[in-house]
Amino acid sequence: MSEQGFNIELDNLSVGYEQSGAKPLEILSGINFSACPGEMVALIGCNGIGKSTLLRSLVGFQDYFSGNIKLNGDELKTVDSREVAQIISFVSTENIRVANMTVFDLVAFGRFPYTNWIGRLTAEDKQKVSEAIKKVGLSGFESRQTIQLSDGERQRAMIARALAQDTPVIILDEPTAFLDVSNKYEIFHLLQILAKEKGKTIILSTHDLNIALREVDKLWIVTETGNFQGAPEDAVLNGWLNQLFNNENVGFDLQEGEYFFKKDFKAKVKVEGEGLSLIWTLRAFNRLGYQIVMKASPDFLVSVNEDLWTYQKEDVKETFGSIYELLMFLEK
Amino acid sequence: MNPPQEHKKSSVRAVFFILGVLFLLLLLADLLLGSVIVPLKQIFLSVFSSEESNATFRTIVLEFRLPKAITAILTGAALSVSGLQMQTVFRNPLAGPFVLGISAGASLGVALFVLGFSSVFAFGVVTLTGAWPLAIVAWIGSFLVMLLVLYVSTRVNDIMTILILGILFTSAVSAIVSILQYFSNESMLKAFIIWTMGSLGSVTNAQLSVMAPAFILGVFLAFFKIKDLNAFLLGENYARSLGVNIISSRIIIFLSTSLLAGTITAFCGPIGFIGIAVPHICRVIFKTSNHLVLVPAVILTGSIVMLFSDIVSQLPGMQTTLPINSVTAIIGIPIIMWMIIKNKKFASVS
Numbered sequence: 127m128s129e130q131g132f133n134i135e136l137d138n139l140s141v142g143y144e145q146s147g148a149k150p151l152e153i154l155s156g157i158n159f160s161a162c163p164g165e166m167v168a169l170i171g172c173n174g175i176g177k178s179t180l181l182r183s184l185v186g187f188q189d190y191f192s193g194n195i196k197l198n199g200d201e202l203k204t205v206d207s208r209e210v211a212q213i214i215s216f217v218s219t220e221n222i223r224v225a226n227m228t229v230f231d232l233v234a235f236g237r238f239p240y241t242n243w244i245g246r247l248t249a250e251d252k253q254k255v256s257e258a259i260k261k262v263g264l265s266g267f268e269s270r271q272t273i274q275l276s277d278g279e280r281q282r283a284m285i286a287r288a289l290a291q292d293t294p295v296i297i298l299d300e301p302t303a304f305l306d307v308s309n310k311y312e313i314f315h316l317l318q319i320l321a322k323e324k325g326k327t328i329i330l331s332t333h334d335l336n337i338a339l340r341e342v343d344k345l346w347i348v349t350e351t352g353n354f355q356g357a358p359e360d361a362v363l364n365g366w367l368n369q370l371f372n373n374e375n376v377g378f379d380l381q382e383g384e385y386f387f388k389k390d391f392k393a394k395v396k397v398e399g400e401g402l403s404l405i406w407t408l409r410a411f412n413r414l415g416y417q418i419v420m421k422a423s424p425d426f427l428v429s430v431n432e433d434l435w436t437y438q439k440e441d442v443k444e445t446f447g448s449i450y451e452l453l454m455f456l457e458k
Numbered sequence: 459m460n461p462p463q464e465h466k467k468s469s470v471r472a473v474f475f476i477l478g479v480l481f482l483l484l485l486l487a488d489l490l491l492g493s494v495i496v497p498l499k500q501i502f503l504s505v506f507s508s509e510e511s512n513a514t515f516r517t518i519v520l521e522f523r524l525p526k527a528i529t530a531i532l533t534g535a536a537l538s539v540s541g542l543q544m545q546t547v548f549r550n551p552l553a554g555p556f557v558l559g560i561s562a563g564a565s566l567g568v569a570l571f572v573l574g575f576s577s578v579f580a581f582g583v584v585t586l587t588g589a590w591p592l593a594i595v596a597w598i599g600s601f602l603v604m605l606l607v608l609y610v611s612t613r614v615n616d617i618m619t620i621l622i623l624g625i626l627f628t629s630a631v632s633a634i635v636s637i638l639q640y641f642s643n644e645s646m647l648k649a650f651i652i653w654t655m656g657s658l659g660s661v662t663n664a665q666l667s668v669m670a671p672a673f674i675l676g677v678f679l680a681f682f683k684i685k686d687l688n689a690f691l692l693g694e695n696y697a698r699s700l701g702v703n704i705i706s707s708r709i710i711i712f713l714s715t716s717l718l719a720g721t722i723t724a725f726c727g728p729i730g731f732i733g734i735a736v737p738h739i740c741r742v743i744f745k746t747s748n749h750l751v752l753v754p755a756v757i758l759t760g761s762i763v764m765l766f767s768d769i770v771s772q773l774p775g776m777q778t779t780l781p782i783n784s785v786t787a788i789i790g791i792p793i794i795m796w797m798i799i800k801n802k803k804f805a806s807v808s
Contacts, residue, residue: 211701
């Protein structure tokens with residue numbers, strides 16, 4: 127199975143959930159998305175829009191209302207659940223804490239769809255488990271207890287479990303939630319390598335837009351007003367990221383490719399200097415809500431020179447040894 | 459090819475061997491000890507060659523002690539297996555064989571019979587409250603609960619909902635039982651209370667011939683679902699993504715639990731603690747979460763704990779026996795407390 131790549135097509139799909147005693151609640155509708163082998167796709171949208179519901183439908187955990195999910199042209203509904211387990215593997219946000227379970231045991235769960243009725247691992251199974259552990263960089267952790275792992279290591283182990291399942295498609299629900307920045311980057315990078323080297327189709331949901339914009343091949347964006355799929359850069363140019371969090375407090379900086387918090391400006395400042403010190407001084411003023419001007423008459427002037435920051439306003443002139451001291455002075 | 463795995467395997471075998479020896483010793487002690495001490499030689503003669511043995515000893519061993527020992531083994535094993543299943547399926551270390559309301563159903567059956575039904579016919583029925591009628595009404599009670607649970611579990615997707623319904627159901631039933639107790643006369647009340655204390659000694663050879671097949675079927679189903687039980691450790695979502703059919707798997711496991719716990723409760727009364735504690739003891743001594751090891755481990759360990767409880771309850775050398783339910787609690791609770799405090803991380807399932 128694993129040699130063959132899998133195309134996933136969402137064809138005019140509508141998902142939601144059943145409610146007891148009421149009409150089924152439709153959350154997302156008219157979704158036309160696709161993903162090819164070797165592609166890493168990020169599903170983004172605000173909280174509560176229905177990303178998890180969509181992913182759950184993709185994995186086959188819940189029925190979809192109308193439209194189609196197609197795996198290489200076959201409708202997902204018609205595929206037997208045991209066969210699906212050999213096509214799609216899933217990593218959820220659930221924090222798995224089982225006492226007396228080693229990393230090897232956890233990753234070995236990936237071989238579940240292939241083992242006999244009592245779950246005996248063959249030599250080939252064991253080898254695939256070891257390979258998966260190695261691939262995610264957890265070599266030497268085989269006999270470590272899973273409850274002793276850090277969040278980053280546990281997420282790697284869960285990804286190794288999905289790898290050991292040897293499926294052409296891997297779906298991950300917020301794999302980088304709860305991780306520190308370097309772990310977030312490493313997980314994205316690892317998934318990107320898996321997509322490219324093994325031709326896997328990888329679909330994940332995430333709120334780490336800054337990283338997703340840099341790492342993924344394709345974005346699936348769901349909003350209340352419509353859906354978009356395409357390269358991250360297309361999404362930016364077509365204004366989808368502006369629309370994604372469309373409110374008065376947060377805006378998207380088209381130049382930087384980052385979100386920022388909208389604030390009223392306190393005062394105008396002109397900053398002179400060069401190099402990294404200048405860039406980070408500008409960021410500090412940005413953070414505190416000062417408007418940075420180039421030519422228009424500023425309220426005050428700051429010049430950056432080596433490790434000294436000089437404040438100048440009319441006759442007042444002060445020099446500081448760090449940005450923090452400068453800001454403390456200004457905020458007074 | 460994988461040293462840590464191989465090492466684990468051999469140490470598991472060693473623990474099984476030690477427990478096996480302990481099991482045989484306790485079985486022998488259980489036959490040996492009691493109000494009369496039967497000589498070791500007579501035990502073997504009674505069991506293996508009926509002609510040469512002393513008739514009195516043979517009656518004691520074959521009619522009383524052996525059925526009681528076998529009952530103890532079946533009880534310990536059955537309650538431990540069902541406790542393990544419930545802890546895994548509900549991913550809750552405090553779950554036991556009775557979380558689905560099985561003992562509540564059995565109690566209701568017995569309470570209705572002893573307190574309700576028989577008080578209508580007043581006297582004379584008390585003599586009827588021997589083992590068979592009680593076992594039958596208890597079995598009907600737990601069987602009806604089982605049908606209810608199975609019906610609910612095909613309808614309800616969320617396992618936590620089933621757990622909460624089980625707890626609520628148990629509370630509702632004990633309220634009804636309290637009302638029945640309030641309106642019943644003293645001798646009826648005593649008959650009911652004695653049933654709730656549990657007893658291994660009242661099980662006859664004839665009843666064993668009903669208990670044993672139910673036990674074998676329950677354990678067979680448990681073994682059949684070992685792989686799925688392992689998958690449930692990761693939660694139902696992961697189990698489903700590994701290709702487990704959640705609903706059918708859950709039903710077979712519940713069926714196994716109900717058969718095991720329901721049958722034991724019907725014949726021996728609601729015996730507490732064993733089903734919750736033994737799985738924890740096994741996780742600590744075997745240091746594994748794999749049900750391929752844990753299911754046989756709890757069968758062996760459950761039997762050992764129950765045989766030991768039985769030996770203690772019959773107070774060697776004395777004429778009276780203690781209620782088995784109190785013995786299991788007094789022996790077991792300190793053990794489990796010690797384990798939880800000493801070894802926090804091993805005590806939890808999930």
